[in-house]
Amino acid sequence: MFYQESGQFSTRYRQDGRALRLWQQRAALWALLALAFGLLPFIGNDYWFSAILIPFLVLSLAGLGLNLLTGYAGQLSLGSAAFMAVGAFASYKLQFLLPGLPLLLSFVAGGVVAAAVGVVFGLPSLRIKGFYLLVSTLAAQFFVEWLLTKFAWFSNGNESGVITAPPLLVAGHDFGSPAGRYLLTLSVVLPLFVLAANLVRSSLGRNWMAVRDMDTAAAVIGIPILRTKLLAFAISSFILGVAGSLWAFTYLGTVEPHGFDLSRSFQVLFIIILGGMGSILGNFLGAAFIVLLPIVLSILSGSLLSGVLPAGQLENLQKIIFGVLIILFLIKEPDGLARLWQGWRARARLWPLRF
Amino acid sequence: MSFFMEVLLGGLLAGVMYSLVAIGFVLIYKASGVFNFAQGSMVLFAALTFVSLLERGLPFWLAFVLSLLSMLLLALLLERLVLRHLVNRPPITLFMATLGLSYVVEGVAQALWGAQVHGLDLGIEDTPLELGGLMLSRFDLFAAGSAGLLVLLLSLLFNKTRIGLSLRAVADDQLAALAVGIRLQRMWVLVWAVAGLVGLVAGLLWGARLGVQFSLSLIVLKALPVLIIGGFTSIGGAIVGGLIVGASEKLAEVYLGPLLSGGIENWFPYVLALLFLLLRPAGLFGERAIERV
Amino acid sequence: MSETVAPLLSLAHISLSFKGVKAVTDIGFDVAEGEICALIGPNGAGKSSLLNVINGVYQPQQGEIRFAGRSRRAMQPHEAAVAGIARTFQNIALFKGMSVLDNILTGRNLASRSSWLEQAFRLGRAVADEEAQRAVAEEVIAFLRLQAWRHTPVGQLPYGLQKRVELGRALAARPRLLLLDEPMAGMNREEKREMSQFIREVNQVFGTTIVLIEHDIGVVMELSDHVVVLDYGRKIGDGEPEAVRALPEVIAAYLGQQRH
Numbered sequence: 024m025f026y027q028e029s030g031q032f033s034t035r036y037r038q039d040g041r042a043l044r045l046w047q048q049r050a051a052l053w054a055l056l057a058l059a060f061g062l063l064p065f066i067g068n069d070y071w072f073s074a075i076l077i078p079f080l081v082l083s084l085a086g087l088g089l090n091l092l093t094g095y096a097g098q099l100s101l102g103s104a105a106f107m108a109v110g111a112f113a114s115y116k117l118q119f120l121l122p123g124l125p126l127l128l129s130f131v132a133g134g135v136v137a138a139a140v141g142v143v144f145g146l147p148s149l150r151i152k153g154f155y156l157l158v159s160t161l162a163a164q165f166f167v168e169w170l171l172t173k174f175a176w177f178s179n180g181n182e183s184g185v186i187t188a189p190p191l192l193v194a195g196h197d198f199g200s201p202a203g204r205y206l207l208t209l210s211v212v213l214p215l216f217v218l219a220a221n222l223v224r225s226s227l228g229r230n231w232m233a234v235r236d237m238d239t240a241a242a243v244i245g246i247p248i249l250r251t252k253l254l255a256f257a258i259s260s261f262i263l264g265v266a267g268s269l270w271a272f273t274y275l276g277t278v279e280p281h282g283f284d285l286s287r288s289f290q291v292l293f294i295i296i297l298g299g300m301g302s303i304l305g306n307f308l309g310a311a312f313i314v315l316l317p318i319v320l321s322i323l324s325g326s327l328l329s330g331v332l333p334a335g336q337l338e339n340l341q342k343i344i345f346g347v348l349i350i351l352f353l354i355k356e357p358d359g360l361a362r363l364w365q366g367w368r369a370r371a372r373l374w375p376l377r378f
Numbered sequence: 379m380s381f382f383m384e385v386l387l388g389g390l391l392a393g394v395m396y397s398l399v400a401i402g403f404v405l406i407y408k409a410s411g412v413f414n415f416a417q418g419s420m421v422l423f424a425a426l427t428f429v430s431l432l433e434r435g436l437p438f439w440l441a442f443v444l445s446l447l448s449m450l451l452l453a454l455l456l457e458r459l460v461l462r463h464l465v466n467r468p469p470i471t472l473f474m475a476t477l478g479l480s481y482v483v484e485g486v487a488q489a490l491w492g493a494q495v496h497g498l499d500l501g502i503e504d505t506p507l508e509l510g511g512l513m514l515s516r517f518d519l520f521a522a523g524s525a526g527l528l529v530l531l532l533s534l535l536f537n538k539t540r541i542g543l544s545l546r547a548v549a550d551d552q553l554a555a556l557a558v559g560i561r562l563q564r565m566w567v568l569v570w571a572v573a574g575l576v577g578l579v580a581g582l583l584w585g586a587r588l589g590v591q592f593s594l595s596l597i598v599l600k601a602l603p604v605l606i607i608g609g610f611t612s613i614g615g616a617i618v619g620g621l622i623v624g625a626s627e628k629l630a631e632v633y634l635g636p637l638l639s640g641g642i643e644n645w646f647p648y649v650l651a652l653l654f655l656l657l658r659p660a661g662l663f664g665e666r667a668i669e670r671v
Numbered sequence: 672m673s674e675t676v677a678p679l680l681s682l683a684h685i686s687l688s689f690k691g692v693k694a695v696t697d698i699g700f701d702v703a704e705g706e707i708c709a710l711i712g713p714n715g716a717g718k719s720s721l722l723n724v725i726n727g728v729y730q731p732q733q734g735e736i737r738f739a740g741r742s743r744r745a746m747q748p749h750e751a752a753v754a755g756i757a758r759t760f761q762n763i764a765l766f767k768g769m770s771v772l773d774n775i776l777t778g779r780n781l782a783s784r785s786s787w788l789e790q791a792f793r794l795g796r797a798v799a800d801e802e803a804q805r806a807v808a809e810e811v812i813a814f815l816r817l818q819a820w821r822h823t824p825v826g827q828l829p830y831g832l833q834k835r836v837e838l839g840r841a842l843a844a845r846p847r848l849l850l851l852d853e854p855m856a857g858m859n860r861e862e863k864r865e866m867s868q869f870i871r872e873v874n875q876v877f878g879t880t881i882v883l884i885e886h887d888i889g890v891v892m893e894l895s896d897h898v899v900v901l902d903y904g905r906k907i908g909d910g911e912p913e914a915v916r917a918l919p920e921v922i923a924a925y926l927g928q929q930r931h
Contacts, residue, residue: 036805037798099470151655154413154473158606158655161599162648173639218791225790225801226776226783229769233777236766243726243764244844245752245781254787285599289477296474301768335493342485349478353471354463 059209064202072201073274079307079314080205080212081269086294086306087219088262093292094300095223096255097235098148102160103263103291105144105167108283110137110264111271112177115278118189119179126193130211130268137264138257140167145256149249152238164285171280178278186279188272204273211269215262220303222258231255232301263291296349299359308360317341384513385632386625391518393624394525398580399601400608400616401529402573407610408549409569410461411469415476418598419483420574422590424449425581429498429590430491442578449574450567452483457567484595495591500582521583528579529617532572545569549611603651623647677740679704679880680725680848685734687720694720695731696904702848702897707874707881709891709912712901718884719761721901722850725882726751726758739847752781757846759837761853761884767826771836774825775811778843779804811839815869831862835869842873849873851883855890863887867894892916 031046033039043049067076089103114133118124124132144163148156171177178186191198191207198207222228230251233241242248271278290313298309324337356362399417406414427448431441460479464472502520506513536542547555548565556562584594600623608619630646678701687695695717702708710718723729725736727746736743738754746756757778766774783804789797812818815835820828825836834854841849854870855863867890873879885891891898891912898915900908908921915921 036802036809039805099473147652147655153469155606155655158602158648158651161602162645162652165645165648169641169645173641221793222787222791225787225797226780226785226804227787227790229773229777230780232769232773233766233780236768237764239728239748240760240764240766241777242748243728243752243758244778244840245749246777247749258787292474292477336489339485339489339493342481343489346478346481346483346485349481350460350475353467353475353478354460357467357471 056213060206064206067202067205069201072205075314075318076205077201077208077274079310080208081266081274082291082294082310082313083306084212084215084269085263085266085291086298086310087216087303088259088266089291090295090298090300090302090306091219091223091231091262092255092259094295094302094305095228095235096231096252096259098145098252098255099154099156100160100259101157101285101288101292102144102163102167104267104283104285104287105160105163106137106141106260106263107267107270107287108167108171108280109140109260110134110267111278111283112171112280113137113264114268114272115186115188116177116179126189126191126272127211130265130272133268134261134264137267138261141256141260141263142253145253145260148252148256161285164288168280168284186277188276188278191272198273208269208273211265215265216303216306219262223303227251227254235301293345293349295359297352297359299361300357302359302361304364305359305361308364312360316344320344382629385628387514388518389625389628390621391515391522391624392628393621394518394522395580395583395620396597396600396604396623397617397620398525398528398576398583399597400604400620401532401613402576402580403601403605404610404613404616405532405569405573405576409545410566411472411552412461412476413469413473413610414573415473415598416480416483417573417577417601418595419480419487420449420452420577421581421584421597422592422595423452423483423487424574424578425498425585425590425594426487426491426496428578428582429496429585432498433496445578446575449578450571453567453570453574456570457563461566462563480595480598484592488592493592495589496585498582498585498590500586502586517587521587524579524583528576529613532576532613535572541568600647603647606651607654623650626650676704678702678737679739680882681737682721682725683735683737685721685724685731685736687717687724687729687731693904695724697733698901698904698906699734700899700906700909702880702882704880705874705878706896707870707883707894708897708899709895710882710884710899710901711886711888711891712907715903716901717904718901719852720904722758722852722882722884725848726756726850752844755844755847756850757841757844757848758850759834759841759852759854761856763830763833763837765825765833765837765840768824770822770824771817771828771839772808772812772821774836775808775817775839775843776804778811778840779807781844782807807845808843811843814842814872815839831858834858834866838866838869838873842877842879845877846879849879849881851881853884853886855885855887863890870894 031044033044038044043052063076085103085107088106089100092098092100110130110133112133113136114129117129117132118126140163144159147159151159175181191204193207198204223231230241230246233244233246234248234251234255238248241251267283270282275282294306294309294313296309297312298307299305320341321337324340352359399421402417402420403414406412406417424445428441428445431444432438436444456479460475464475500520502517505516507516507519508514536545544555544560545565545568547558547560548562552562555565580597581590581594584597588594604616604619604623606619607622608615608617627643627646627650631640631643634646635642680702681699682701683699685695685698686693698717698721700708710721712718720729724731724734725738725746727748727750730745734744736746738746738751738756741754743750766777769777783800785795785797785800789795790801812821815838817832817835817839820832820836825833828836838851838854841851851870855866858866870881870883871894874881883895885894895912898908898910898912899906900915900918900921902920908915908918
């Protein structure tokens with residue numbers, strides 16, 4: 024954190040347009056990647072992979088999906104989990120209908136189906152704005168849940184609607200172990216983050232933000248509003264769909280509609296509120312927070328508060344803490360953890376002399 | 379035909395309860411511009427407080443008054459700790475704050491009173507009543523009556539008192555209301571407390587029907603389509619919207635449900651609301667402002 | 672301007688009302704290619720409404736808009752932008768969450784030729800395209816002397832600079848017709864002088880036709896080639912600045928109220 028940006032000047036527009044402008048930032052990223060791919064798979068234990076790292080990665084991706092739609096394009100949605108469910112079930116169904124379909128391709132296909140569904144429910148966004156749009160996304164949430172539970176075709180006639188995900192084979196290699204599932208998840212999540220980071224700095228990303236900040240002015244400068252909004256729905260839903268597939272295939276190991284209910288949609292929304300709307304990094308921070316807080320709380324209640332806190336109260340406490348934090352962030356730091364992170368960095372740069 | 383009428387009336391009566399929740403919404407939205415997602419948790423909180431006090435041996439009226447006071451306290455805290463700090467923020471931010479609020483209120487309610495289902499007996503038998511050849515639920519009629527009474531009280535409050543005048547001024551133009559010396563913050567507390575009262579009544583009626591339990595907070599999800607159909611700013615709209623949603627979802631479930639293997643009540647109101655939105659974006663009774671640039 | 676050249680913009684019999692309240696009544700005037708035309712008149716005269724009609728934010732109930740040889744009943748905002756009309760707003764309509772550079776780049780959105788897929792993968796035309804748009808945006812930034820604030824979020828800039836950024840966003844589109852709604856409102860003398868200078872340069876260097884609304888009559892007389900006076904939604908004067916200034920109706924309706 025104690026690096027200086029002095030002496031690094033962009034001499035070309037291409038350099039100035041980079042996501043990470045300083046060599047230190049890029050070096051830190053490469054180091055992090057080396058750690059994530061090269062070191063963690065060997066030193067992590069099963070608990071870390073299954074209970075922390077995999078849900079963290081998948082939820083970061085889901086956060087990214089919603090963030091593109093809500094944080095960048097300004098379209099509020101409470102239907103994230105529905106698009107995740109569509110992705111998961113579509114991937115599963117396609118695996119089943121087309122035996123031999125490569126796993127990664129079925130993830131992509133699941134995302135494409137989710138994108139199509141997202142566009143359908145995004146269509147009303149042309150005529151309705153703000154929280155009126157909640158109606159459309161909530162309609163998606165309830166309709167998709169109903170569809171997947173009521174019609175046995177989606178779960179191949181399985182009464183409970185819960186189905187075991189197929190084995191995780193990529194190019195003949197089995198990624199079924201916790202470390203393998205972690206690596207597989209990481210290799211799907213990261214490229215999508217790179218693409219999204221590219222997009223938000225491109226003309227589409229600027230159009231999204233323009234529509235978000237002031238749609239009348241956006242229309243006046245020639246931004247096609249409907250196309251821009253629908254692309255936000257499509258791309259957001261694609262990413263959410265892939266996240267849903269990962270959630271079912273690499274995290275849970277089962278495909279079931281109940282994992283994608285309204286509370287999951289809320290969870291994804293909380294990730295972006297806490298992490299930072301309109302920030303790519305924020306999705307990681309928000310997801311880490313959401314995954315770690317319950318774990319930290321249960322450890323604390325196990326040691327510090329043991330005896331003080333009755334067993335059933337942990338969940339209530341967790342709810343209260345989440346609620347309070349959301350309100351606190353909205354009041355004090357609407358740009359979320361991502362902005363706090365920037366603040367800390369700026370302060371660290373000046374440390375110890377505050378000038 | 380009489381079967382159809384029975385379904386329709388049953389739906390209308392159920393719709394009355396949707397209207398009640400929606401009215402709480404409209405009150406808050408008009409006075410403070412907040413789209414209050416926590417209305418459902420407020421219903422839960424009020425009903426849970428009431429039933430827990432009742433179970434501890436308090437008489438009905440005392441439990442009612444204490445629950446009402448707890449809603450007032452909630453309104454005070456809310457204004458002091460949340461609303462005051464979010465003045466002039468975009469509506470979406472306020473909405474998300476109420477999402478957080480709903481988590482807090484639900485968490486506190488369940489931490490205080492436990493998560494089990496409480497039975498609630500208001501002393502009204504739920505026996506069918508024959509009226510002009512139609513079988514109607516006695517309880518539903520009672521519920522509709524109570525709701526009607528409440529609406530009457532509210533309209534008196536808004537139309538005949540000084541407080542009502544101030545509230546209408548705030549709803550019309552916050553800045554102008556401030557300029558003529560209306561204390562905005564006090565109005566917010568008042569309106570949130572009144573919404574709490576509406577929530578308490580709704581919670582008791584729903585609770586007597588379904589038991590007082592967590593799922594009460596989910597009726598907020600039914601209120602949203604009601605608001606879309608009726609418009610966000612009209613109490614009359616909330617009532618009509620509630621009736622439309624109640625009746626149409628029952629009719630849809632009975633006549634359309636079997637074709638679609640049932641359970642369509644969850645999403646049907648939303649599809650209906652979407653249709654309304656596309657045809658009449660401001661709702662039946664709402665006003666749509668001209669966008670000035 | 673010779674008489675035989677068709678005007679760039681020509682409005683005929685435009686009427687616009689909101690819920691029965693008339694904002695603009697039967698207005699028509701021409702704007703010649705390359706001129707600076709000022710719309711003046713008291714508050715509520717319908718000046719902003721007229722600008723909104725020209726670039727399609729409002730659709731008039733009656734009338735015809737002829738721009739660059741094409742005649743329309745009403746404009747659509749997107750259509751107007753494609754046809755080469757850009758504008759600024761009375762109450763700055765910048766994208767508050769974005770930097771100065773990004774705001775100006777949004778003005779280039781119609782010029783962008785790469786698809787979103789190419790942009791996501793940074794493939795094909797995307798990189799070259801982005802650089803080309805950046806180069807134009809940088810020209811605008813240099814022209815308006817905004818270099819120091821390139822990466823600053825516009826929400827953090829003072830009012831006068833925001834006005835300049837909004838002009839920049841409009842210029843980035845390289846418009847044929849530029850509509851400016853009170854570009855100097857709320858500015859001090861120094862800022863006004865600077866803004867007038869920018870407007871004149873845009874007109875002279877790029878040959879952009881400009882229609883502007885301005886209250887400062889001194890600025891109007893100095894800057895414009897052509898003045899249209901509105902009052903209560905009707906046109907009461909149209910011509911060269913000096914000629915308009917002498918019209919009795921104009922003096923009564925507008926100039927008479929001003930002290931010089």
